[in-house]
Structure formats: structure tokens, C-alpha cells
Amino acid sequence: MVTTSESDKSDKAVPAQRLIFGRRLRTLRERVGLTQTAAAAAAGMDRSFYVEVESARHGVSVDRVPALAKALGVEPYKLFTDD
Structure with a gap:
């Protein structure tokens, strides 16, 4: 049986739109001077989920x-x- 290591999982291609969205989210958050914790709270979501969206590990609906x-x-x- 072939197993996938954790590093192999991180090498899988992330959809381009998820990367772009995460980068844009980070740029806008930094522009207004919010921490990830503050942005997550203001959006009504868990900080860990917000971090994963910003880093493109998860997408949002x-x-x-x-x-x-x-x-x-x-x-x-x-x-x-982009502006």
C-alpha cells in the first residue's frame, strides 16, 4: 500500500483562485491594520479557519x-x- 506523507499533501496544486483570494484577503487586512484574530472576529468566524483561508488551505463559500x-x-x- 502506498501512503502519502504530510509533505506530499502540501505539494498538491492549490486552485489559483484560492491563492489569489487568500493573498487579496491578507493585503486588505494588513491595509486596514487588523490582525488575523481581529479580522476573523469581525467576520464572525473562527481564527484558525480564517488563517487557513488566508493561506489558501481552505476556500470560503x-x-x-x-x-x-x-x-x-x-x-x-x-x-x-486589485486596486
Whole structure:
């Protein structure tokens, strides 16, 4: 039987849109001066989940986008576009 080590799992391709979204989320959060803990709390989500979204380990549903945008003080579309 072949097993996959933890490092092999991290090498799997992450969808490009998830990477872009996570980077954009981090950029906007840093721009407004929030910590990950503060941004997560403002968006009504667990800090560990927020960190995984920002680092592209997890994606978010469209249902969470408005709360994330509100927490960062931007319109939802700003989470998907560069300034």
C-alpha cells in the first residue's frame, strides 16, 4: 500500500483562485491594520479557519464573502480585484 506523507499533501496544486483570494484577503487586512484574530472576529468566524483561508488551505463559500468584506471595510467585489 502506498501512503502519502504530510509533505506530499502540501505539494498538491492549490486552485489559483484560492491563492489569489487568500493573498487579496491578507493585503486588505494588513491595509486596514487588523490582525488575523481581529479580522476573523469581525467576520464572525473562527481564527484558525480564517488563517487557513488566508493561506489558501481552505476556500470560503459565497455566503461568507459579505461578512469578510464588511470586516475589512470594503465592498465585496474588492475581495476579487486589485486596486
